[in-house]
Amino acid sequence: MYTDKVLDHFTNPRNVGEIEDASGVGEVGNMKCGDIMKMYLKINDETNVIEDVTFKTFGCGAAIATSSMSTEMIKGKSIDEALNLTNRAIADALDGLPPVKMHCSVLAEEALKAALLDYQKKSGKNLGLNEDDFEDWDEE
């Protein structure tokens, strides 16, 4: 069902944890669908480069693997590059996901965007992200 890459990222997830003084934190998902993803970003205000990224995930194997893969894909990249990351690209980087598991990869994309939105708020920069596009788990 899962590819070797999915299983690898599931078994040895990269960048698990929290960042104390994160520039942006995003949390998406809800308990109803059983997936919650939280992403921490450390962004260089000068260069707009994502210098560090960590995640925490409550979810299935695909949710954990896509979280892990997405952190690898954006670490060291610019905000613009991160904004262009799609769930399909994450799934492709894992050599694909079963169709019923594609929605788990959506969460990774959304957690990242939510963290960037948080950064937008905190930094005052306009990244073109819109508050209404997100449903915060806390407010549910």
Place this chain on the structure above:
Amino acid sequence: MRRVYLDHGATTPVRKEVIEAMMQVHSEVFGNPSSIHSFGRPARKLIEEAREKVAQAIGADPKEIIFTGSGTEADNIAIIGGARANQKKGKHLITTVVEHHAVLDAFKSLEKEGFEVTYLSVDGEGAVSVEEFQNALRDDTILVSVMHANNEVGTIQPVEEIGKICRERKILFHTDAVQTVGKVPVNVKEINCDFLALSGHKIYGPKGIGALYMRRGVRVQPLYHGGGQERKLRPGTENVANIVGLGVAIEHAVAEMPAESARLEKLRDRLIEGVLGSIEETRLNGPRTKRLPHNANISIEYIEGEALILSMDMKGMAVSSGSACTSGSLDPSHVLMAMGLTHTTAHGSLRMTLGHSTTDEDVDYVITELKPIVDKLRAMSPVWERFQKGLPIH
């Protein structure tokens, strides 16, 4: 790596005696049971012998046994066939919220045909109440279906009492005994049922074979049409080998039940105590005693079931979960939700079902290996983080 199979509730290995019997059929008795020549007659004889074994195992008459392609088919023929055949008497049906999908979905389809269905609720341990059942009865109730024991949490239902009340009021009573045959005594006379469904692959028999007990005199409307096989209720050339396999399997399952169920009960209790004792924020789902002897269902808070299954699998342990993620649907187990568990708790449920192969060493292995897995998953769980920080979770 040690391999520990703790998913006997999902399916069981096929026992040696069954494989041998089936092999012999495949290679020696290939005739069509409907053929009257000397290639066909032995096949017919094998079917009738297996029918006797199944009947004997559940206290029925061989004429009351119909072989089907699965437990699901047996459930469907009883419920849909029984309801349609009796709809002139009324359109009200009763079942429970914790039935297997083979039963629930059959009722759902009957609702679309204009039947009205009452779904009985369950208490925190998954048991239905006879009182609620009695209050649900109406003058136009024609069929009731309550499972003998639940496949997820192992709760044994008061089917004898419900059956007795149905019999008195001449209401058809079906029970899904797929999980109980070979685990606890199953007798159609004591249960007072009109229908009873069972399946081969849960009792060390082959997949793709089930049986329906249908009490003498009871009529149902067939769902499939064709040849006259199995009293026209399950037309199509008979799966002789699997029928023979079911016969051998059920004979053994019932014979070994007293000793084996006692053995499994002990192992199960040790497993439950070991897990609950070594991992914090865990709870047993279902009753402590009135449950299937081989079933342990434990919620491990703040982690998700599929991730748990996969992690355990990597350490050689095969288990299942009531998490949505294992089933391809989005909602967690309807059984755990009906018992009042929160989404989080239901998602982190772990079902371990013991069987023939289960040893003391297996139980020790699980108790030892489970904790580090849970620790690792919790370490990356944002929900666990919230719990530890004392933040609201739901």
Place this chain on the structure above:
Amino acid sequence: MRRVYLDHGATTPVRKEVIEAMMQVHSEVFGNPSSIHSFGRPARKLIEEAREKVAQAIGADPKEIIFTGSGTEADNIAIIGGARANQKKGKHLITTVVEHHAVLDAFKSLEKEGFEVTYLSVDGEGAVSVEEFQNALRDDTILVSVMHANNEVGTIQPVEEIGKICRERKILFHTDAVQTVGKVPVNVKEINCDFLALSGHKIYGPKGIGALYMRRGVRVQPLYHGGGQERKLRPGTENVANIVGLGVAIEHAVAEMPAESARLEKLRDRLIEGVLGSIEETRLNGPRTKRLPHNANISIEYIEGEALILSMDMKGMAVSSGSACTSGSLDPSHVLMAMGLTHTTAHGSLRMTLGHSTTDEDVDYVITELKPIVDKLRAMSPVWERFQKGLPIH
């Protein structure tokens, strides 16, 4: 005593490769294909591999194959499920009078639900006419079912032409190919069908497994409800071993078809000529050439089929007949009657269907042994007496 099995149309022995593959599944891959752990995943993989083999054999895509419990089930899902799902477009259906009961009885049940069915007649050789079919078409025709070849007399029907017309008019077309797979080329694209049914036990595979081809985009209403297996159309834990067995069987059947069908055709022709040449008052039923390569159906006038089968059986020959007495009903074969045979002639019909095991010696044996049996039965037949005395018979 020599044993000569000439009833391959009823069922075939399970080939060695199939038995071995199934044994391996039973003893090594016992997991539930729905389980995500390492016991379940190999079972799922085996199912998907078998699906590819079946698809390949009939020119379909694996996604278009649904495993069922029998050919009968495949026919029922296509016909009943297809008609119910499309009844908003119309309530008129077309089939033929010579279909197998798995098809005919499905249509009979749809008539009770308010569908209207046109049953196409056949000519003296059992063939339907494309012209009659075209005349039967109506604006509210939603589904047509015409068998690829007949199981009793081996007549091959003009399914390609019928399928083409259906496709043009966007009418669902089902064909029952249970008797043709492995005997003549079967390709869903050439047949232009939306559904096609096949069965394992006619092609040296196991009993209790069939498959339904369902063209991409076609929808049916499920007849059974439960788990999500086989696209929710055939719920219930999959019969993994039999599915694997069907895959192996169909792969071999199609590969060996050109050589084997040519071989059987020669043997069959010798058998037909031998019997017709040695016994007076006999006739071939069905066409001389456009028939299944392994099928010989001969009427032996003035004797009754069951008596003939039993007598041949005592000499080791397993055959079947269109006599009422073999089917438990009082009417002789509906196929032979539809072809215009009289009751007497239909009763005395003998179907011999050749297969793998059939040798030249088998054919010689039948030719030699049949005549004395017929002589003996005729000697005690009052109808034969009337015939010989030139008295009226019917």
